[in-house]
Amino acid sequence: MRLAVTELLRRPGRFVLAGVVLTLISLLLMLLGGLLDGLIASSTGAYRAQPGDLISYSSRSENSLVRSRITASDRSVVSQTPGVQAVGGLGSIQLGARPGDDPKSRDPFATVLFGYELAPRGLPATPPAQGSVYADDVLAGDGVAVGDTLLLGPQRSPVKVRGFVTDTRYAGQASLWGSLATWRAVTTENRPGQTPGDTVQALIVETGASPPATVAQTIDEATDGRTTTLTVTRATQELPGVAQQTATFNQIIGVTVLVALVVVALFFALITVERTAQYGLLKAIGASGFTLFGGLIAQAIAVTLVAAAIGVGAAVVFAAVLPPGAIPFQATPARLAGNVGLMLLASVFGCAFSLRRVLRIDPASAIGS
Amino acid sequence: MLALREIRRSLVRFGLLVAAIALLVFLILFQQALRDGLITSFVGGIRNQSAPVLVYNVDALNALQASSISPDLERKISQAEGVGRTARVGERTFTAMVDGGDTQDASVIGTDDRQLFHPTELSKGRRPSARAEAVGSDADFAVGDKVEIVPAEGGGSVTITVVGVAEDIQLSVTPTLFTDLETFGDAVRAANPDVTEVPPNAIAVAPENGASPESVVAAINASSPDADALTRADAAASSPGVAQVTRSFQVIFLLYGLVVPLVTGLFFLILTLQKAPSLTLLRAVGARKAVLVRSLLTQVVLIVGLGLVIGVALFFPLSQSRVGGLPLGFSSAAVISWSVLLLFLALISAVASLRRVLRIDPIQATRGGGVR
Numbered sequence: 001m002r003l004a005v006t007e008l009l010r011r012p013g014r015f016v017l018a019g020v021v022l023t024l025i026s027l028l029l030m031l032l033g034g035l036l037d038g039l040i041a042s043s044t045g046a047y048r049a050q051p052g053d054l055i056s057y058s059s060r061s062e063n064s065l066v067r068s069r070i071t072a073s074d075r076s077v078v079s080q081t082p083g084v085q086a087v088g089g090l091g092s093i094q095l096g097a098r099p100g101d102d103p104k105s106r107d108p109f110a111t112v113l114f115g116y117e118l119a120p121r122g123l124p125a126t127p128p129a130q131g132s133v134y135a136d137d138v139l140a141g142d143g144v145a146v147g148d149t150l151l152l153g154p155q156r157s158p159v160k161v162r163g164f165v166t167d168t169r170y171a172g173q174a175s176l177w178g179s180l181a182t183w184r185a186v187t188t189e190n191r192p193g194q195t196p197g198d199t200v201q202a203l204i205v206e207t208g209a210s211p212p213a214t215v216a217q218t219i220d221e222a223t224d225g226r227t228t229t230l231t232v233t234r235a236t237q238e239l240p241g242v243a244q245q246t247a248t249f250n251q252i253i254g255v256t257v258l259v260a261l262v263v264v265a266l267f268f269a270l271i272t273v274e275r276t277a278q279y280g281l282l283k284a285i286g287a288s289g290f291t292l293f294g295g296l297i298a299q300a301i302a303v304t305l306v307a308a309a310i311g312v313g314a315a316v317v318f319a320a321v322l323p324p325g326a327i328p329f330q331a332t333p334a335r336l337a338g339n340v341g342l343m344l345l346a347s348v349f350g351c352a353f354s355l356r357r358v359l360r361i362d363p364a365s366a367i368g369s
Numbered sequence: 370m371l372a373l374r375e376i377r378r379s380l381v382r383f384g385l386l387v388a389a390i391a392l393l394v395f396l397i398l399f400q401q402a403l404r405d406g407l408i409t410s411f412v413g414g415i416r417n418q419s420a421p422v423l424v425y426n427v428d429a430l431n432a433l434q435a436s437s438i439s440p441d442l443e444r445k446i447s448q449a450e451g452v453g454r455t456a457r458v459g460e461r462t463f464t465a466m467v468d469g470g471d472t473q474d475a476s477v478i479g480t481d482d483r484q485l486f487h488p489t490e491l492s493k494g495r496r497p498s499a500r501a502e503a504v505g506s507d508a509d510f511a512v513g514d515k516v517e518i519v520p521a522e523g524g525g526s527v528t529i530t531v532v533g534v535a536e537d538i539q540l541s542v543t544p545t546l547f548t549d550l551e552t553f554g555d556a557v558r559a560a561n562p563d564v565t566e567v568p569p570n571a572i573a574v575a576p577e578n579g580a581s582p583e584s585v586v587a588a589i590n591a592s593s594p595d596a597d598a599l600t601r602a603d604a605a606a607s608s609p610g611v612a613q614v615t616r617s618f619q620v621i622f623l624l625y626g627l628v629v630p631l632v633t634g635l636f637f638l639i640l641t642l643q644k645a646p647s648l649t650l651l652r653a654v655g656a657r658k659a660v661l662v663r664s665l666l667t668q669v670v671l672i673v674g675l676g677l678v679i680g681v682a683l684f685f686p687l688s689q690s691r692v693g694g695l696p697l698g699f700s701s702a703a704v705i706s707w708s709v710l711l712l713f714l715a716l717i718s719a720v721a722s723l724r725r726v727l728r729i730d731p732i733q734a735t736r737g738g739g740v741r
Contacts, residue, residue, distance in 0.1 A: 017635040021628060028624045035617050060519045060560075062464045062474055067560060069521060094435050096428035104594045110430045110609070154428050154437060154595060172610065191437065193566025226522065241542070248403060248692055255396050262389040263632055269382060270639045327617050353385070 003282075004295030008302055015303050018267040022304055025260045026311030026343055029253060033335040034315055036249035038328030039172075040242060045136070046112070046170035047236040049120035052088070052204035053212040056219060056229040063228060063238050065092055065201050072198040074223050081222045083210035088118030089200030091183040093153075094173060095190060097139075100149030103156050109142055110173040113152060113159070115183025118204045122165040127179035137164040138174040150176070153190030171240075172328065205229070257342045264300055264350025272296065272354040276361055283363035293358045297351050304347040308340040371660070372667040383668075386636045387676045390629060394680025394711065397625050401703050402688055404618040406695040407542070408611055413506075414478065414540035416605040418547075420456065420486045420573030421582040423604045424589055427597040429570075431607045433460045433540070436570045442595050446572050450588040451580030456482030457569035459553040462543055463560050464519040467510070472519055476543040477503075477529070479553020486573040487547055494533030501527070501552045507534035508696050509544030516546060524559040527552065542695065574598070629711050633673060634718030637665065641722040645729070652731040661726050665719060673715040677708045 008015065047055075056078055061068035070078075070089070079087045092115075096108030113133070119125045123134055135144060139161075144150065148161045159178060168175045180200065188195045207215045216229035230238065237243055272279075279292050319331040376383045409416070415423070415433070424446050429436030438446075438457075447455050458480050465475035480486040487496065488504050494512035497503055505514065514531040529548055539545045554567045576585040582600045589598035599607065606612070641648070648661060681704055688699035 017631070017638065021631045021635055024624055024628045024631060028621065028628070031620060031624065058521065060464050060472075060521055062472055064462070064464075064474070067462070067464065069561065069563075071522070094432075096430055106427050106594060106597070108428055108430065154426050154439065172613075192439075192568060193564050194561065195563065195565075197563060199563070244542075244695070248695075251692075252396065252400060255392060255399075259389060259392045259396070259628070262385060262392060266382070266385040266389060266632070266636060267639075269385060270636070270643070273382070274639070274643050327613060327620075353381075 004298045005302075008299055015299070018263070019303050019307055021263050021267075022260065022307035022343070022347075023310045025256060025263065026307045026339070027314055028256050029260075029339045029343065030311045030315035030331070030336065031318075031329075032249060032253050032256065033339055034319065034329045034331050035327070036245065036253075037332055037335050038330040039245050041167065041330050042169045042172045042328045043239055043242055044170075044236045045168045046114060046120070046175050047232060047239065049122065049165075049168045050204050050232050051118050051120060051206065052086070053207045053232060054205040054216050054219070054229050055090075055232055055235040056203040056205060056227045059220075059225055059228045061228075063230065063235065064240075065090075068201045069199045070201065070203055070227070074226055075200070075203060077223050078203055078205065078219050078227065081215070081219045083207055083215035083218055084205055085208035085210075086118060086206040088116060088204045089180050090117075090202045090204055091115040091180055091187070091196060091200050092170070093183065093187045093191065094171070095153040095186070097150040097152050097176070098156065099144070100151055100158065103151050109139060109144075109150075111139070111150075111152070111176050112170045112173050113176045113178060113183055113186055114170075115178055115180035115200075116204075117180060118206065120165070120168065120177065122168070123177055127177075128162050128182075130179055130181045130185065131159055132162045133159045133176040133178040133182065134163050134165050135161050135176050136168045136174040137166050138169060140164055152176075152186055155189040157186045157189045159186070203227075253342075257346050260343055261346035261350045264304070264347045265353040268296055268300055268351050268354045269357070272357050279358060279361045280363055283361060289359040289361070293351070293355055296354060296358065297348060300347040300351045301344060304343050305340075308343050312336045312340065370664075370667070372664040372671070375664075376668065376671065382640075383672055386633070386672055387679065389632050390673055390676025390711075391679035391683065393625060393629050393632070394677050394707070395683040397622065397707055398680065398684040398704065399687060399697075400618060400621060400625075401707070402684075402697040402700065403692065403695065404614060405700065406692075406697050407614055409537050410539045410542040410695055411611055411614075412540070412605040412608045413537035414476070414545050414547075415601065415608065417489055417535070417538050418486050418601070419484060419489050421576060421601055422574040422585050422589070422598055423458075423601065424572040424574060424596055424598045425570075427595050429597070430609065431597065431599070431604065432609050433458075433570050434462070438569045438572055439595075442593055443569070443572060445593045446574070446589055446596055446598075449585070449592040451576050451585040452574055452589065453577035453580070454482065454485060454575040456480045456485035456573040457550055458486050458571040458573050459550055459557070459567060460540065460570050461553070461557055461560070462541070463556055466517045466519060467514050469517070474543050475516060475518075476540045476545040477518070477553055477556050478540070478545065478547050479550040480547075480573060481550040482573070485575055488535035488538050490535060491533045492536045494531070497532055497548060500549055501529050502532045503529045503546040503548035503552075504533040504535055504538075505531040505547075506539045506545045507536050508539065508691075510534055510546070518556045518559050520559040521561055523562040525555065525562075527555045527559045529556075626710070626714065630714035630718035633669065633715040634721060637669060637719050637722040638725070641665070641725045645725075648726060649729050649731065649733050652729050658727055661729075662723060665722055665726060666716065669715055669719045670712065673712050677711065681708075
């Protein structure tokens with residue numbers, strides 16, 4: 001093992017090219033993982049911030065918030081269902097937002113205005129007064145500040161920004177959070193003929209100590225199937241594109257790890273061939289095959305760790321310097337650590353290709369070399 | 370031949386390199402197909418429709434469904450210079466059932482013009498000639514399908530008959546139907562009986578004779594600060610998500626494009642260093658430099674070529690399927706251009722090895738050295 005480390009320290013140039021290839025693969029893994037996390041985060045933030053355990057849609061909406069309509073009477077039924085502790089309405093509308101001092105701007109921000117009753121994470125328990133909103137901090141990156149007025153939609157409905165909230169984007173757009181009254185007023189002004197009246201798009205349900213899955217079933221039975229109630233986690237996964245994006249990116253990440261494995265295998269197989277005589281000599285003076293193989297693994301792990309560290313660093317820097325909205329990218333510790341783990345696994349398994357060759361080396365060959 | 374004999378005697382080494390290149394080629398082609406499929410499924414309905422110019426409300430940020438055109442804006446658009454025919458366009462996603470089957474999402478696009486904003490080519494069937502007839506995306510519908518819009522409580526019944534199908538006309542990765550504006554309005558009211566008015570989402574424009582789409586776009590945009598006119602190609606390219614998807618994949622392709630030549634270059638460089646004594650001996654017994662160079666380049670072409678063939682062979686069956694609902698496709702142009710590019714990059718990457726081979730001094734054979 002000491003010999004392997006000494007070689008790494010004294011002849012690092014021998015490992016540079018393999019390190020460069022592994023670094024590129026590491027960058028690819030970090031980029032792919034970051035893109036996946038960024039895409040998912042920008043689509044699901046508004047749901048992940050919800051305080052409740054369940055979300056009820058109208059059953060004919062195919063779990064689409066935009067198409068769902070819950071009437072006041074169904075809301076009343078849900079509120080009285082056993083196991084339900086609290087119920088809050090949720091409404092949404094996607095509109096362009098312009099700065100208050102630039103009502104003719106041709107470049108509005110893409111926003112989703114949510115009306116809520118049960119406060120999502122980071123928002124005050126009582127929704128702000130009509131005409132006021134909290135904004136996702138993505139908008140702060142666009143120059144929006146507390147106290148600013150935003151003009152929403154073709155009718156330029158004014159809302160005042162009271163503060164910011166983090167990680168609440170929806171469908172790739174920045175969210176604005178106000179009361180249901182604000183949502184109703186803005187919708188009525190900007191979507192002629194589609195006044196929500198006393199309906200909401202969905203209900204957020206808190207179940208307290210009762211098991212959410214059981215309560216969900218009870219709610220749907222109580223409304224005679226007019227609602228479809230899902231846990232917040234499941235509703236998040238069912239948002240358009242989330243499952244497909246996750247599956248596709250994971251497949252790509254899997255094959256990229258496989259490429260890393262083959263590259264490590266290739267490189268260390270070549271190194272083993274190069275060192276056959278050297279290994280024969282070491283075996284002749286008493287080193288076991290497994291000791292030599294351990295050294296090989298140590299070198300593979302060291303090169304991989306350096307490559308992975310560069311990949312991690314690059315991902316963190318990339319996430320920090322990326323202009324908001326350019327590419328959906330997120331560098332989360334879990335993803336970065338997971339990718340490092342995958343690369344280390346690939347390097348160890350890649351080295352295993354050389355195991356047979358190392359064990360097969362005959363110490364007697366040292367005599368002839 | 371020297372090159373082939375060496376490959377035959379070191380099958381594992383060369384096999385691993387072929388496997389690495391094949392996997393990388395497979396990944397590149399798969400991701401290219403995925404990107405193309407994703408973009409086509411996002412905006413095929415805009416890219417492959419007949420209107421040369423589309424006008425959204427600027428608030429919609431180029432999202433058809435989020436746009437709403439007021440009567441005043443519609444009037445300004447139709448009066449802009451160079452505007453010939455116009456059509457109102459409506460688009461929503463509904464819950465639907467095909468022939469009484471399971472519920473699914475369906476995007477319905479309605480227009481009040483028989484020519485504007487309809488699929489440019491049909492792959493089967495005919496164009497609609499009566500109310501509630503439609504052309505559907507051929508990946509999702511067949512001619513004769515009856516598509517029922519699932520009504521909300523109190524909503525009326527709307528059934529659309531598919532009379533024709535067309536390729537690559539999906540919107541937002543959703544099964545898509547092109548029908549008339551009345552049927553579209555009926556569907557909106559069925560899904561939400563409280564709706565009292567259904568404004569168009571966009572206006573499709575055909576320039577009058579002699580006017581170019583670009584000049585009409587400029588004239589419409591100058592007519593109102595709320596109008597966002599775009600040519601068909603721009604409307605497709607600037608749809609939400611398309612630019613982000615394109616940029617993200619470009620970065621990924623760039624990295625893969627670097628990995629392939631680096632892996633190949635690294636492999637042959639190490640191999641050349643390992644073979645240095647043998648190559649020196651060959652030079653000492655009279656082998657010309659050209660023979661060794663030819664041998665190296667033959668190996669690069671063979672190994673990368675084999676990797677390309679295996680990578681394409683792995684990709685082909687996958688390209689005939691759908692991944693996460695996205696139709697993939699086998700693009701010969703993509704395969705050829707990537708093959709040429711990767712082979713070229715691999716040959717470039719062999720330059721380091723070539724330089725080493727060219728620097729071999731035959732006299733070193735007498736001293737036990739080789740490559741310097």
